[in-house]
Amino acid sequence: MSIDIREYLHTKRKIVEKRLNSVFDDMDDPSGILDAMRYSLMAGGKRLRPILCIAAAEAVGGSGNAVMPAACALELIHTYSLVHDDLPAMDNDDLRRGKATNHKVYGEATAILAGDGLLTAAFEIMTHPKDLDDSTDPALWITAVHLIARAAGYAGMISGQVLDIDSEGKDIVLTELERLHRLKTGALIEVSVRCGAILGGGIDNEIKALSEYGKTIGLAFQVYDDILNIEGSEERMGKKTGTDLIRRKATYPLLLGMNKAKQKGENLTANALRILTMFGNKGEPLRALARYVAERTR
């Protein structure tokens, strides 16, 4: 069995975006801050983390729909991190996915608060009583909240951003670059897969294998992102390319050379595929996702 990954991604993206779009529907918005939150949340994006979460749940025989609150929470957290990273005090970016960044549209104060709002709402929607039916074990959701908070927090994504800011203009070595990426993007991608497996009812060795898969493609994703920043077209990427070279930012192609960077990406993809063997046909979407991460460069 083989699936059409473009169609799979398209279908899942529609489902995720429909849910994201309705996530704040029945809630009060006493100050109008939801406008700014929605602006960045609905500004496009691959929805990679929610789709990984859903695909992992399905790989262990669980329901994609049942894990949707976690899938959406992951996208809210990803979006908040982009809004804060773009701020003048951080990367000071004017454009994101071809659109003006949050603070360019709403001002700096509102952008900070919109990011705060997205982060907080992630934990609100993951624990919403309407979604937690009697058939779901609340202890699994407690675990998922804990793991996601940990991956998004100072032990994960936030420290990655600190290290990224600290490393600007400095020469860093490969092990430091790898550590930075494992924290900044890897931790959230890994936890997306892991929580999908946990909430989907996976058994211990399935959860362990899928966490390893998540860690592996999280790194592959960054390696290919660095390659694309040099070789990709702006049109296809929806953002400026070549920016890493201009900023003299440490990247895999810069530290390893382009050929070795590509070899590293291929090795990681092969490892990810090997891990999925035990899931048979049910692992096909995750297999296709691993290939998709690599194929973006072609």
Add this chain to the structure above:
Amino acid sequence: MSIDIREYLHTKRKIVEKRLNSVFDDMDDPSGILDAMRYSLMAGGKRLRPILCIAAAEAVGGSGNAVMPAACALELIHTYSLVHDDLPAMDNDDLRRGKATNHKVYGEATAILAGDGLLTAAFEIMTHPKDLDDSTDPALWITAVHLIARAAGYAGMISGQVLDIDSEGKDIVLTELERLHRLKTGALIEVSVRCGAILGGGIDNEIKALSEYGKTIGLAFQVYDDILNIEGSEERMGKKTGTDLIRRKATYPLLLGMNKAKQKGENLTANALRILTMFGNKGEPLRALARYVAERTR
């Protein structure tokens, strides 16, 4: 039975601070961001929200120790809100509790990330497996996470801050001021009491009564804070007083006149005390806390 509120507050504050101090002890800090997080977390403060949470749990016959993860999470969230509110893009304050604000010490980027880290860590510690023993119903913790995220998020505290920023320099009426405060400070104070009651094992009418108590003293707290900003000494308050008048900020004394503002505070305190009647002796700490909120002015 009557308790010595100063001694009670002192004892509980010590317990809370000991726990706050150790909350990050066994955790990785890959980037050094914990320094900035701890700086603001351990910069003093009344620890009112954790103490309310503990006192509410004890009022319904529960254990203060068992609700400690929620109590600490509330203080982390309160601290994050202060760090972000002080930022140059927001209130641009240099001093907080007599010490340099986070961004004055660590810079703006780190202060934003330290705030993000405190907020995220709140949900991490509330769901830490080591604290959730078998005797605790995980469904209650799911509920507590949900209510706290809701109170801290765009439907509560964040919208309060948006409205506060929007109202600067504008004439607002009493109903608008009340709405602002219910969101900005009231929501988190109310949820502190409510979650203490829920996690302490309170029954429905106890939870309802204590939520009402929390809402009432949350408002009283703000009324007296406004009064103190005019009548309090800087030495006692640990921050500049008279600032609201200089900023021409809408306050209860300004909108109602000082006498009526004091009357309002007294009425709210009386209401809070009346609600506690049903808790008998077990309500004594909460009773003393309601009086303490008012007595700060004497």
